[in-house]
Amino acid sequence: MRRHVNHGSRTGTSNSNRRWTFPFFAALLLSITLTFTYILRSPSPPTAGPDPIPATSLETDQDYFVESELHRNSFSVETNASSSPPRLAYLISGTKGDSHRMMRTLQAVYHPRNHYILHLDLEAPPRERLDLTMSVKGDSTFRQVKNVRVMAQSNLVTYKGPTMFATTLQAIALLFKDTSHWDWFINLSASDYPLVTQDDLLHIFSNLSRNLNFIEHATIHGWKLSQRVRPIIVDPGLYLSKKSDLAVTTQRRSLPTSFKLFTGSAWVILTRTFLEYCIWGWDNLPRRVLMYYTNFISSPEGYFHTVICNVEEFRTTAISHDLHYIAWDNPPKQHPISLTIKDFDNMVNSGAPFARKFAKNDPVLDKIDKELLHRTNRFAPGAWCVGSSDDGDDPCSILGDDTVFKPGPGAERLYKLVTGLLSEEMSSKQCPLK
Numbered sequence: 001m002r003r004h005v006n007h008g009s010r011t012g013t014s015n016s017n018r019r020w021t022f023p024f025f026a027a028l029l030l031s032i033t034l035t036f037t038y039i040l041r042s043p044s045p046p047t048a049g050p051d052p053i054p055a056t057s058l059e060t061d062q063d064y065f066v067e068s069e070l071h072r073n074s075f076s077v078e079t080n081a082s083s084s085p086p087r088l089a090y091l092i093s094g095t096k097g098d099s100h101r102m103m104r105t106l107q108a109v110y111h112p113r114n115h116y117i118l119h120l121d122l123e124a125p126p127r128e129r130l131d132l133t134m135s136v137k138g139d140s141t142f143r144q145v146k147n148v149r150v151m152a153q154s155n156l157v158t159y160k161g162p163t164m165f166a167t168t169l170q171a172i173a174l175l176f177k178d179t180s181h182w183d184w185f186i187n188l189s190a191s192d193y194p195l196v197t198q199d200d201l202l203h204i205f206s207n208l209s210r211n212l213n214f215i216e217h218a219t220i221h222g223w224k225l226s227q228r229v230r231p232i233i234v235d236p237g238l239y240l241s242k243k244s245d246l247a248v249t250t251q252r253r254s255l256p257t258s259f260k261l262f263t264g265s266a267w268v269i270l271t272r273t274f275l276e277y278c279i280w281g282w283d284n285l286p287r288r289v290l291m292y293y294t295n296f297i298s299s300p301e302g303y304f305h306t307v308i309c310n311v312e313e314f315r316t317t318a319i320s321h322d323l324h325y326i327a328w329d330n331p332p333k334q335h336p337i338s339l340t341i342k343d344f345d346n347m348v349n350s351g352a353p354f355a356r357k358f359a360k361n362d363p364v365l366d367k368i369d370k371e372l373l374h375r376t377n378r379f380a381p382g383a384w385c386v387g388s389s390d391d392g393d394d395p396c397s398i399l400g401d402d403t404v405f406k407p408g409p410g411a412e413r414l415y416k417l418v419t420g421l422l423s424e425e426m427s428s429k430q431c432p433l434k
Contacts, residue, residue: 085206085403086183088198089115089272091171094190095157096124099132101190101360106148108369110379111198112141113402115182116148117171122156123243129154141378141396149178161235161246162293164266165300172275183210185270191357192267193365195325195372196410199382201353203407204414213314214269214421216322217305219432220261228297229253229261235294246297256292259285262305262431263298265322267356270304274314278307285310309431318431319421325355340364348372351417353410372410382406 090109094102102118110116118136120129133150142148151174155167168187175182184205194201220229234247255261278286289306293299308314325347326336338359339347344367347355358365373380377394383406387398 085113085202085405086210087113087115087181088202088205089117089175089182089185091117091119091168091185091187092190092192093119093121093157093167093187094124095121096128097360098190099124099128099135102132103135104365105188105190105193107378108373108375108380109188109194109198110141110148111202111382111402112145112147112384112399113202114147114198115175115179117151117174118149119151119167119171120154121167122154122241124154139378141399144399149174156237156241156243158235158237158243158246160298160300161233161237162296162299163235163237165293165303168300169279173279176276176279183272185268185272185275187266187268188354189356191359192324192354193356193358193368194353194380195347195350195355195368196353196414197373197380197382197408199405200407200410200414203405203411204418206405208418211271211273211317212319213271213274213308213317214319214321214323215264215304215308216320217262217264217309217318217431218320220263220302224263225255228263229255231297232295233297248297259289259306259310261302262309263302264305264320265324265326266298266300267322267324267354268304269323271317274308274317277311277314278304315431320430321417321421323353323417325350325352326357338362341367344368348413351413353414 088111090106092102092105092109099120102120106116106118118132120132129150136142136148136150139148151171153170155163155170157163157167172185175185230252232249232251232253234249236244236247281287286307289303289310293303293306296302308318325339327339327343327346329335329337336357338357339355340359340362341364344364347368369375369380375381376392377396379385379394379396381395383404384400384402385396385398386400387393387395389395
């Protein structure tokens with residue numbers, strides 16, 4: 001029964017305070033959980049030192065490449081002196097009914113040099129999660145190389161909610177725990193698919209500074225201020241066992257004054273150095289930003305972007321592109337449309353190494369496999385596949401040297417895209433703080 005009280009009563013003040021109590025403690029709980037998850041699972045703290053990378057001005061494309069034929073880099077010698085090719089760390093995520101799509105994407109981006117972690121969220125039934133795990137364990141190549149794992153702890157992930165990037169941070173912490181030998185982190189969903197082979201991608205990234213972060217970003221303005229920044233939400237996935245929509249409170253928030261907000265694509269390619277800073281947060285900014293985005297609509301489209309653009313050592317490393325081809329609805333350009341055969345030429349001409357989103361088993365995926373990846377068996381073949389392909393045998397059943405790459409037309413397309421992104425005109429637009 002509703003009680004009628006005077007405007008100046010203690011009860012009215014108490015009810016107002018209660019509306020703030022749950023969002024605050026939900027944010028606090030998420031921040032503490034993520035911090036202690038990494039600390040307890042990590043074998044050792046990072047090397048002491050205030051600066052993750054030296055602050056350097058990036059003015060021309062000569063500042064980005066390390067190979068002589070692609071220009072020398074002016075970043076730290078230590079970061080780029082390694083003669084060994086890079087390693088990539090992938091997170092592939094999905095929900096109920098996505099296990100087969102996740103395996104298809106995994107096989108299309110597989111390379112024995114990389115690391116892979118799969119997360120099938122809690123909405124999927126236990127049987128589907130078990131089948132995914134057994135598919136990974138039953139693959140002879142995965143057993144031999146030991147570079148693919150399925151997250152044992154499944155989280156409930158809410159669309160546009162902080163549980164999505166909380167799962168991403170958990171996967172990154174597990175990758176830190178499992179191995180120190182990776183250079184870039186890439187997050188994909190079950191509806192993503194590659195447009196180039198891993199030999200193409202690793203060849204191009206071998207010639208890049210290992211300080212570069214590919215993260216589409218922009219300052220928040222217009223309708224996003226009122227519809228995403230001001231509202232305070234609660235993600236039911238933080239405390240319920242069944243998925244439901246975000247709960248929007250009646251309270252409105254002011255813009256922060258200690259850091260500037262940025263937004264962009266939720267799909268990123270981030271360096272290990274930057275992600276170590278996000279997890280450890282030795283100057284406390286990542287934790288403050290994490291707590292702020294816990295009650296933020298579409299927080300996966302803002303957390304990493306806000307952190308990287310507010311830190312002097314990192315903001316000049318942020319290249320504003322997610323390396324995805326995405327076709328948007330028009331109007332209002334808020335949701336990606338499902339790609340089909342009619343989008344194939346545009347995907348190829350974009351030069352992007354990835355595209356999204358694809359419907360389940362859409363025929364365009366078979367066309368990509370055949371014409372771009374040359375995939376006829378489990379994996380997209382590369383120089384590491386040294387077996388025979390006679391009589392339809394799988395050449396990737398026998399592993400060769402994973403430091404040798406055989407780039408093809410996909411590398412040429414990606415090279416053109418990257419050189420454009422690293423031009424002086426593009427670099428002058430990075431992370432505007434003023």
